[in-house]
Amino acid sequence: MTIDDNPRRIGENVRAARRASGRSLETVAGLVGRSKAWLSKIENGHARLERRADIAALADVLEVSADYLMGGPAPEVQPERRRYNLMALQRVLLDAAPDDPPDVRARPVDVLRAEVERVDAALRDADYATIARTLPDAIGELYVHAAGPDGPGRDEALRLVVRACGSCATCTLRHLGEVHLAWIAGERAQQAADLLGDPVWRAAAAFGRAHARSSANRPRALMLTPRIADEVEPYIGDDPFAHQVYGMLRLSSALALQIDGDDRGAAENAAEAARHAEELGEDPQAFELFGPANAGVWRTSLAVESGEAAAALGYADAVEPRALASKNRRAALWMERARARAMLGHRPEAVTRELRLAERLSPQQVHHHPLVRELVADLMHRAGGRDLRGLAWRMKLI
Numbered sequence: 124m125t126i127d128d129n130p131r132r133i134g135e136n137v138r139a140a141r142r143a144s145g146r147s148l149e150t151v152a153g154l155v156g157r158s159k160a161w162l163s164k165i166e167n168g169h170a171r172l173e174r175r176a177d178i179a180a181l182a183d184v185l186e187v188s189a190d191y192l193m194g195g196p197a198p199e200v201q202p203e204r205r206r207y208n209l210m211a212l213q214r215v216l217l218d219a220a221p222d223d224p225p226d227v228r229a230r231p232v233d234v235l236r237a238e239v240e241r242v243d244a245a246l247r248d249a250d251y252a253t254i255a256r257t258l259p260d261a262i263g264e265l266y267v268h269a270a271g272p273d274g275p276g277r278d279e280a281l282r283l284v285v286r287a288c289g290s291c292a293t294c295t296l297r298h299l300g301e302v303h304l305a306w307i308a309g310e311r312a313q314q315a316a317d318l319l320g321d322p323v324w325r326a327a328a329a330f331g332r333a334h335a336r337s338s339a340n341r342p343r344a345l346m347l348t349p350r351i352a353d354e355v356e357p358y359i360g361d362d363p364f365a366h367q368v369y370g371m372l373r374l375s376s377a378l379a380l381q382i383d384g385d386d387r388g389a390a391e392n393a394a395e396a397a398r399h400a401e402e403l404g405e406d407p408q409a410f411e412l413f414g415p416a417n418a419g420v421w422r423t424s425l426a427v428e429s430g431e432a433a434a435a436l437g438y439a440d441a442v443e444p445r446a447l448a449s450k451n452r453r454a455a456l457w458m459e460r461a462r463a464r465a466m467l468g469h470r471p472e473a474v475t476r477e478l479r480l481a482e483r484l485s486p487q488q489v490h491h492h493p494l495v496r497e498l499v500a501d502l503m504h505r506a507g508g509r510d511l512r513g514l515a516w517r518m519k520l521i
Contacts, residue, residue, distance in 0.1 A: 131194060132168050132171075132497065132500050133165075133171070133172050133178070133192055133193055133194065133493070133497050134165040134166045134167065134168050134170075134171070134172070135166070135168070136191060136192045136193075136194060137162075137165060137166055137172075137181055137185070137192055138166035138167075140181075140185040140187045140191065140192065141166070141185060144185055144186065146185075148162050148163055148166075151181070151184055151185065154184045155177070155180040155181055155184055156180070157177075168500075168501070168504060170501075171497050171498065171500075171501040172494075172497060173427075173430075173462065173465075173466060173494070173497075173498075174428055174429075174430065175189075175337075175338055175339040175382050175428055175494075176381070176382050176383075176384065176428065178192055178193065178339040179339050179340070179341050179382055182339070182340070188340060189337055189339035189340040189341075190302065190336070190337060190340060192339075193337065193339065193493035193494075193497075194493060194496070207251050207252045207254075207255035207256075208255060209255055209296075209299070209301065209304070211255070211259035211260075212255060212258055212259045212262075212292065212296075212304070213304055214259070215259045215262050215263045215266075216262075216288075216292070216304060216307045216308055216311060217307065219262075219263060219266050220266065220311060220314055221265075221266050221269040221270065221281065221284055221311065221314050221315040221318055222269070222270055222314065222318065223266075223270070224263070224266035224267040224269070224270045225263045225266065225267070227260075227263050227264060227267060228264075228267075229264035229265075229267035229268055230264055232265075232268055232276050232279050232280055232283070235261050235264055235265055235268075235280070235283060236279070236283055238257055238260075238261040239261055239265075239283050239286055239287050239291070241253070241257060242254050242257050242258050242261065242287065242291045243286070243290070243291055245257070246290075246291055246294060246295060246449070246451065247448060247449040247450060247451065248450055249298075249450045249451055249454075249484065249485040249486075249487070249488065251295060251298075251299065251487060254291065254295050258287060258291060258292060258295075261287055262284065262287050262288060262292070262311075265280045265283050265284050265287060266284070268280030269281050269284055269315060269318065278319060281315045281316070281318055281319040281324075282315075282319065282324060284311065284312065284315035285312045285315050285316050285319075285324055285327055285328050285331075287312075288308045288309070288311040288312040288315070288331070289308070289309055289311075289312025289313070289316075289327065289328045289330070289331030289332070290312075290331055290410075290411065292304075292305070292308035292311075293305045293308045293309050293312070293331045293332075293334065293335050294334075294451070296308060296335075297334070297335060298451070298485070298487050298488040298491060299487055299491060300491040302335070302336055302337065305335040305336070306332070306335040306336055308331070308335065309328070309331045309332035309335040309344070310332065312328040312331050312332070313325075313328045313329065313331075313332055315328065316328035316329075322354070322355055322358045323355060323358055323359070323362070323364070323365045323368055325355075326351055326352075326354075326355040326368050326369070326372060327368045327410060329344065329347075329348070329351045329372070330348075330368065330371050330372055330375060330411065332344040333345040333347075333348050333375050333379075334375070337493070338378055338379075338382055339382070341379075341382060341383070345375060345378070345379050346379045346383070347379075348372050348375040348376045348379050349376040349379060349380065349388075349392070351372055352369060352372035352373050352375075352376050352392075355368065355369055355372065356369060363403060363406070363409075364410055366399055366402075366403055366413075367403065367406075367409045367410035367411070367413040368410050368413075369399065370396045370399040370400055370403075370413045370418070371396075371410060371411045371413050373392045373393070373395045373396035373399070374392070374393065374396045374418065374421045376388075376389075376392040377389040377390070377392035377393040377396065377421070377425055378421075378424075378425060378428070380392060381425055381428050381429060382428070386429060389425060389429070393418075393421065393422050393425055396418055396421070397415070397418045397419075397422065399413075400413060400414050400415045400417070400418040401415055405446050407448035412447065412448060412449055412452055414446070415446070416442050416443055416444075416446035416447050416452075417447060417452055419438055419439070419441055419442035420439075420442060420447070420452055420455055420456045420459065422438045423435045423436075423438040423439045423442070423456065423459045423460070423463070424455070424459045426438055426463070427459050427462050427463050427466070430466070432462075432463040432464075432466035432467045433463075433467065435459060435460075435462075435463035436460065436463050436464070436467075439456060439459060439460045439463070442456055444456060450484040450485050451484075451485050451488055453481075453484050453485075454480075454481040454482075454484040454485035454488050454489060455481075455488075456481075457477045457478065457480040457481035457484070458477070458478065458481045458489065458492060458495055460477045461474045461475075461477035461478045461481070461495070461498065462494065462495075462498060464477060465498055465501075465502075471502050471505060471506035471508065471511060472506075472508060472510075472511075474498070474502060475502065475508065475510050475511045475514065476510070478495065478498075478499065478514060479510055479514065481495075482514065482517070486517070489518075490517065490518050490519075496518055496520065499511070499514055499515050499518055499520060500515070500520050502515075503515050503520065503521065
């Protein structure tokens with residue numbers, strides 16, 4: 124990753140892209156349905172882009188990726204980076220596949236299942252050093268079993284590849300700002316699911332691909348989730364895992380529709396997911412932690428995205444953080460609370476307090492979140508304070 128000691132604000136990237144396109148403020152603002160004054164404030168850092176839908180619309184009009192507008196992978200915090208190295212994970216994702224395994228000796232599938240479970244526990248604890256050490260070998264050896272003869276061992280290996288690549292690797296890499304590798308991890312999971320031929324596991328892999336890239340890009344994998352949820356619904360039966368996969372796809376569908384401007388469709392999908400979550404109850408081992416608490420975190424985020432900040436805080440207040448068996452999801456809850464408070468004009472100290480709670484749980488996730496980085500940069504223009512300056516420094520914003 125390239126280190127940039129002076130990362131630009133999103134508004135600065137919008138201005139650079141607009142000027143490169145040769146279009147005026149008035150023209151671009153009109154094309155996204157906003158005022159010239161609004162866009163001028165964005166470009167000059169006097170207002171911030173808070174909604175993914177606005178970023179997506181500007182990216183479309185300016186013919187650039189949303190990743191470009193959001194600054195791409197965020198600068199690394201060097202002391203943390205020394206604790207892990209992603210080269211081995213990059214190598215196994217780029218140089219091998221479920222049908223093209225590496226030339227290694229594979230441990231038994233039962234041993235590898237325990238390794239994947241250890242990685243999953245490390246991810247929930249935001250322990251990226253353990254993931255970086257353990258996951259590459261596990262994936263490579265699972266590929267060996269996946270490429271073997273048909274049978275229960277091969278099928279179990281393929282399911283474990285979906286978990287290892289589609290959940291563990293994709294989420295880890297996205298949190299660390301490695302979005303391109305995250306996408307490849309999602310592809311490897313989808314390859315394994317296709318080889319397995321099970322519609323529920325195909326849907327589980329589709330969830331990982333849907334969230335490998337920023338949703339502000341309107342990635343096709345995310346925008347297809349409403350159709351994928353419809354397609355898997357007839358297969359869920361009474362299997363709790365299938366219901367969990369279906370529920371996460373309905374939440375993903377809500378996000379896709381929200382970004383696409385379909386508020387009603389988003390609300391219907393979120394409500395459907397919440398209904399399934401209440402029926403299933405909390406299960407710390409659920410697929411992507413699907414349950415009432417995580418559905419509440421998603422509904423908080425969806426309300427923020429729709430600009431309903433007061434409703435977002437209402438959803439957040441109803442979530443019991445201890446029911447979220449993952450530091451990452453608890454951190455997501457505090458980040459969305461911070462964004463909602465900022466929208467409502469709450470004091471910078473209150474916003475910073477929420478972000479500090481998130482950072483204590485999952486620092487890399489906070490440091491690499493483009494909308495949180497934008498929020499912190501904006502707060503630095505408007506306020507000071509030791510906690511805010513410390514957070515901005517750790518995010519390499521000052």
